[in-house]
Amino acid sequence: MVANQGERTRRRLSTQERREQLLAVGARLFSDSPYDEVWIEQVAEIAGVSRGLLYHYFPTKRDFFAAVVERESERMLRMTEAVPGVPARDQLAAGLDTYLEYVQAHAHGFRAFHRADAAGDQAVRKVYQRALAAQERQILAALAADPEFGSAVRGRPDAALAVRGWLAFTTAVCLEWLRGPGLSREQVRDLCARALLGVIAS
Numbered sequence: 001m002v003a004n005q006g007e008r009t010r011r012r013l014s015t016q017e018r019r020e021q022l023l024a025v026g027a028r029l030f031s032d033s034p035y036d037e038v039w040i041e042q043v044a045e046i047a048g049v050s051r052g053l054l055y056h057y058f059p060t061k062r063d064f065f066a067a068v069v070e071r072e073s074e075r076m077l078r079m080t081e082a083v084p085g086v087p088a089r090d091q092l093a094a095g096l097d098t099y100l101e102y103v104q105a106h107a108h109g110f111r112a113f114h115r116a117d118a119a120g121d122q123a124v125r126k127v128y129q130r131a132l133a134a135q136e137r138q139i140l141a142a143l144a145a146d147p148e149f150g151s152a153v154r155g156r157p158d159a160a161l162a163v164r165g166w167l168a169f170t171t172a173v174c175l176e177w178l179r180g181p182g183l184s185r186e187q188v189r190d191l192c193a194r195a196l197l198g199v200i201a202s
Helices: 002-010 015-032 040-047 051-057 061-079 088-105 107-118 122-144 150-154 159-179 185-201
Strands: none
Touching: 015 040, 015 051, 015 061, 015 107, 040 051, 040 061, 061 088, 061 107, 061 122, 088 107, 088 122, 088 159, 088 185, 107 122, 107 159, 122 150, 122 159, 150 185, 159 185
């Protein structure tokens, strides 16, 4: 009885803490399995909560997965936000360092985020596509404001497509790197940086 009371005490989290706990569990499950193979019952069992409580936070599995994707998107956008006045070349290297550190530390969330593109649910895919579009706009804005690359980016009708292709390239590189890192983080950073600078400068 005492042990059970202690367990209940440990699980008494604030609303935000509980929500974050559920999203962390979801990120792990969605990173390992396709969307259709993850069950809400699994999430509730791992988190140690009732299914009813989980549905209180997220009315449907679609809402839950969308929240997982949005959480990871917001994290990545915050980490790679441009710093005014700092050259794009320097920001790119620093931003990729931060990004790759995040990819390593939050591999489950990163994989879950990119699994959204393969989800059969169109609403979930739209959440993912909006997140990628936000990343694209952030990168384009930083390049357009840069003295070295600004005029080239603003004068290229294919600049958005180039950045979109680079994001896909970087995602593929990171997912492969997580499977078995044959390269160091610095090598992956330099590879991705060269790819973007090469596309923009060409």
